[in-house]
Amino acid sequence: MSNSRELRQETVGRVVLLTILTLFIFAAFGLAQGPEPVISTVTVPIEKQVRQTFEFKDDRVYFSNAFPGGRLNAIEKDEAGRYVVTITPENAPINMSPWYAFKVWSRRKKEIQVRLVYPEYARHRYDPKLSTDGKTWTPLDPQKIVHEGKDPQDEESLPRSAVISLTVSRRPVWVSAQELQPSSEVFAWMDAIAKKAGAPIEEIGKSREGRPLRMLRLGNTSSKRMMLVISRQHPPEVTGYFAIQAFIEKLIDGSEASSAFRRDWGIYVVSLMNPDGVDEGHWRHNQGGIDLNRDWQDFNQPETQAVRNFLSRRIAETGGRFYFGIDFHSTWNDIYYPMNRIYEGNSPRLVERWLGNIQAAIEGYEPRIQATERLFPTRVSRNYFFDCCGMEAIVYEIGDNTPRDFIRKKGEVAAVELMKLLSKPRP
Ligand SMILES: [Zn+2]
Known part of the structure; x- marks a missing residue:
């Protein structure tokens, strides 16, 4: 009994000593925070988007992700009449760079509201750029963007989601995280x-x-x-x-x-x-x-x-x-x-x-x-x-x-x- 306790104490002592020594070595080389974990780069499955036109026939409003660079994973209307666009990544875990790009048009010219939402772990990073020809891009007027769910304690924090107001008509408008460059x-x-x-x-x-x-x-x-x-x-x-x-x-x-x-x-x-x-x-x-x-x-x-x-x-x-x-x-x-x-x-x-x-x-x-x-x-x-x-x-x-x-x-x-x-x- 006592032997094994002594052995245990000795082992604990060695582990503590080794830990201190390791910390000292890391500190000496400026690695006190520890090395970045090495993540395997062996291929893993990804989720491919379904390329399609999303039709809201009653409203005569249409969205599409069917073009190179497009990303719009799901869309539905909420009670407030907003189009809720869900943006998800190819696979996770992933860096916080939630790309999106879609086209939207309507039979009649009107104002619509689109809510951009992301998975729990992600935030809204890119305010939209708009284009009608896919070549010339302009940032959406900041007055037409409402950021939701920012941390009130942290001015620098990213919003959880964003609601944007868009004028839509027969001519499709591209809405993209950054200028589209496929x-x-x-x-x-x-x-x-x-x-x-x-x-x-x-x-x-x-x-x-x-x-x-x-x-x-x-x-x-x-x-x-x-x-x-x-x-x-x-x-x-x-x-x-x-x-x-x-x-x-x-x-x-x-x-x-x-x-x-x-x-x-x-x-x-x-x-x-x-x-x-x-x-x-x-x-x-x-x-x-x-x-x-x-x-x-x-x-x-x-x-x-x-x-x-x-x-x-x-x-x-x-x-x-x-x-x-x-x-x-x-x-x-x-x-x-x-x-x-x-x-x-x-x-x-x-x-x-x-x-x-x-x-x-x-x-x-x-x-x-x-x-x-x-x-x-x-x-x-x-x-x-x-x-x-x-x-x-x-x-x-x-x-x-x-x-x-x-x-x-x-x-x-x-x-x-x-x-x-x-x-x-x-x-
Ligand atoms: Zn990079």
């Missing part, structure tokens, strides 16, 4: 860039549902000096896509600087990493139900595999190096996530100098920068780009509501300043 639009943009730059487009693989993973090959594609540009691993992150557009357009704008740069550099661009998620109107994941930007360690998904395979192939073919890698995203507010300066790749301090020059070039601009300390497990693209290939790598995040003209301006400045830093000095 794969057809992105591919048309890539084609226009390819044409203007006289550059080829390569298919580096296929998405889980068989959509092409297209890559623009800009500049000197036999150059040993290379950079990689990707975006839209996460479907709703349209503002990040606007940034990559401005950035790439500046790299091919016909200026002397851009022409000289493209003579020296091979620039590889995958502007749509997750075409399935975008066209299916997903909140976050690919068709395998996985956050692609957690799969750069295990590579269980075809979209990440395609880029990984491209990189190793290209490095072998050219005998060159990737010096810079950038991944465009969207979040609540603009922020840059570079690697910490302790990680020196093929061009140490490049990102640090670049961000400093962007700041200097935009009057009054105070960038938010948060360098990451952790390299392993790589999981996110930036860490993999550094680890695999020595790229100076960064996540370039744009806020959901950042003014669209500022996104463009900053994206262009980012391109100009990068070209300056990477261009060879000329005699």
